[in-house]
Amino acid sequence: MISVLTGDIINSRQANSPQSWLPLLKNALAQSKTSQIYRGDSFQAEDSPEGALLKAIYIKANIKTLKNIDVRIAIGIGSKDYDGLSPSESNGQAFILSGEKFELLKKERLTLALHSPWPDLDYEMNIAIRLALIAMDNWGQAAAETVKLAIEHPAASQQELAEISGRSQSSVSEALKRASFSEIMELNNLYQKKLNLFISA
16 A cells, blocks of 8 residues: 655746745655656655655645645555556556545645545545644744644654744744644544554454
8 A cells, every 4th residue: 555645836826936836845755755746836746655644744834834825735545556667657546546636626625635445534534634724724934834844853842843943932832833733743643543444454
């Protein structure tokens, strides 16, 4: 089982230049098993199923450190039948499900959703993801920067995050609270637990 993240940058043409968001996207994709940016503002990445949701959240946090720009991501989970040199040359259930869900995101007016072989998992998690998007879609630059930093340093305390970012501990705490970071991390834990139940069933 693998996960495939298919996405694109929202309002990329309104950005001053691709050079404003392209390094952020490359940074966010750097730890993926394989990734590819194509058609200028579209991308695909392969990751472990367990890490897929956090990876999508991390990509979103990177992109939303810029003003008036966002990202749309469909997570597909399933098998991989052919391993090409890049995601676009690979194939399998995960790629198909990710692509199908990505095509629906614009119609559903969503920026993040999951498609797996298990309808019950999709139903439960996509409801939870939609609720989380109320916070994530409205992250300001400071909130997104702090979430990005917190994901990059999962063991760091708020005081340590403050020292890394050069901000006060109170401003880091407020930014994480505004971003609903603890609730979003609880969502990620729930996703991993439920996913493992379906995989092991």
